[in-house]
Amino acid sequence: GAGVSQSPSNKVTEKGKDVELRCDPISGHTALYWYRQSLGQGLEFLIYFQGNSAPDKSGLPSDRFSAERTGGSVSTLTIQRTQQEDSAVYLCASSGQGVYEQYFGPGTRLTVT
Amino acid sequence: LAKTTQPISMDSYEGQEVNITCSHNNIATNDYITWYQQFPSQGPRFIIQGYKTKVTNEVASLFIPADRKSSTLSLPRVSLSDTAVYYCLVGGGATNKLIFGTGTLLAVQP
Numbered sequence: 563g564a565g566v567s568q569s570p571s572n573k574v575t576e577k578g579k580d581v582e583l584r585c586d587p588i589s590g591h592t593a594l595y596w597y598r599q600s601l602g603q604g605l606e607f608l609i610y611f612q613g614n615s616a617p618d619k620s621g622l623p624s625d626r627f628s629a630e631r632t633g634g635s636v637s638t639l640t641i642q643r644t645q646q647e648d649s650a651v652y653l654c655a656s657s658g659q660g661v662y663e664q665y666f667g668p669g670t671r672l673t674v675t
Numbered sequence: 676l677a678k679t680t681q682p683i684s685m686d687s688y689e690g691q692e693v694n695i696t697c698s699h700n701n702i703a704t705n706d707y708i709t710w711y712q713q714f715p716s717q718g719p720r721f722i723i724q725g726y727k728t729k730v731t732n733e734v735a736s737l738f739i740p741a742d743r744k745s746s747t748l749s750l751p752r753v754s755l756s757d758t759a760v761y762y763c764l765v766g767g768g769a770t771n772k773l774i775f776g777t778g779t780l781l782a783v784q785p
Contacts, residue, residue, distance in 0.1 A: 566718075597775075604762065605719070605775040653718050663709070666718025 564588070566667035568654050574673045575644055583639045583670045587656030594637050595655040595664060596629060605653065611637060644674045679763045679776035686782050693750045695779050697763030700744045708739060708746045709764040713778070719762060723748070750781075758783045 567586045575581050587594050596608040607621040611631045622628070626645075631637040641648055651671050655664035680698040687693045699708070707726055711719035723730055725737040725746070736749040750757060763776035 604778045607774060655718070663721045663724060664719075666720070669718055 566654055566656055566665050568652075568667040568670050570670060571668065572671045572673075574675060577646060577674055578643055580640065580642045581644055581672065583641075583652050583654075583672070585637045585639070585654030585656075585667060587635065587637070587654070588658075588665055589635075590658065591656035591665075592634065592659045593657045593664075594631055595657075596637070596639050597653045597655065598623075598650045599653060599669070600650045608639070608652075641672075644672075646674045648672060649674045679765050679774060681761075681763055681776045681779045683777065684780040684782065686784065687753055688784050689754055690752050693753050693757075693781060693783075695748045695750075695761055695763075695781070696745055697748070697765075697776055698745045699763070699765045702743050702765055706765050708737065708743075709766075710735070710737065710746075710748045711762045711764060711775075713760045713762065722761075753781075753783045755783050755785065757781060 566588055569584045573581055592613055594611040597605045598608055599605050609616055609621055609629050610618050613634050614631050626642045629637060629639045639652060649672055651669040653666055653669045655666045657664045678701060685695060707724055709724040710722040712722050713719040723732055723735045723737045725739050727739050727743060730737045738747040748761060758781060760778045760780050762778045766774055
């Protein structure tokens with residue numbers, strides 16, 4: 563079956579612009595996760611969704627970052643007034659009910675110029 | 676909040692067994708331990724998960740001592756294609772907050 567998909571695969575934006583990153587989880591997966599990975603660095607947890615609710619948003623770096631999930635499926639991560647330090651690969655993952663194994667998408671590479 | 680520590684890098688040769696240890700001194704009662712593999716420009720890929728004692732699947736084994744403050748990923752007979760970054764993940768449980776370790780770059784040489 564289809565895996566986790568993310569769009570766009572690459573995004574170049576100017577500093578100060580808003581961007582939206584999209585994640586389509588595996589069908590039926592109730593949990594959805596967003597991570598960020600800067601060049602040569604490990605993964606940084608951003609936010610976790612169970613269904614449409616986000617029990618833990620503490621990983622979001624600043625109030626410029628927000629995320630939502632609708633219909634228990636697609637999720638969007640929005641970064642407002644982008645800064646150069648936001649440049650990174652943004653990874654989305656999903657997992658099934660009561661299962662902690664996460665399936666990752668290919669990521670969106672964001673470059674802020 | 677469990678924090679994990681792994682060696683930054685390890686070197687090995689084809690056909691050898693590789694053991695990568697992760698320290699997680701503050702692991703919570705409900706936390707699971709999961710290991711992921713990541714190749715350049717790809718998302719991480721699940722390898723194995725455990726809670727306590729030993730878990731084995733077709734690609735690896737995971738050893739967890741009784742106090743659960745560390746875990747060891749064992750890769751039998753590595754090949755060149757096993758060259759990747761390996762992450763130790765502690766979390767799940769009540770908080771569902773997941774924390775990746777620093778990652779270990781495993782370099783397998785011929």
